[in-house]
Amino acid sequence: MLILREAGLRSTLVARVSMAGADVLTADDFNDPRLARHKKRPLVLIADEAAIDAHAGGYEGLLADPRWRRVVVVSPGMCPESDDPRLIRIERAHAARKIAHLLPEWQAPQA
Incomplete structure (x- = not known):
């Protein structure tokens, strides 16, 4: 699920993720029905x-919400790494490339 206010980045990520075969849902908030x-x-x-x-x-x-396998945060600038492996912080300038790189891991069946 994508919740991104910047239309250009949102469009880029929707295209990349969709082309990789993943289902994409864009929303305005975290409680989208x-x-x-x-x-x-x-x-x-x-x-x-x-x-x-x-x-x-x-x-x-x-x-803490069980709906999220991973939470990816797109930050405007440099961002610190997280101690929690489910939280991935990515600088906006590299978001499309890094998310495309992570897609195969996310699409793999969970053990």
């Missing part, structure tokens, strides 16, 4: 830092 259709499998959330900062639970709340 369309997520109910995907209850059977954890999803990867890709959101910009501003959206996560505005979310009541912040990073911790999203990581």
Whole structure:
């Protein structure tokens, strides 16, 4: 699921992720009712830092939510690495390339 305010980046990521064969859902918030259709499998959330900062639970709340297999944060500048392997922080300038690189891992069956 993509929650990105920047239209250009959102379009680029939708195209890349779709071309890689993944299902893509874009939304304006983390409680979009369309997520109910995907209850059977954890999803990867890709959101910009501003959206996560505005979310009541912040990073911790999203990581505690069982819907998310990974939470990918697109930051405007350099970003620190996370101690939690489910939280991936990516600088906006490299987001499309890095997310494309991570797609095969996300698409692999979970052990």
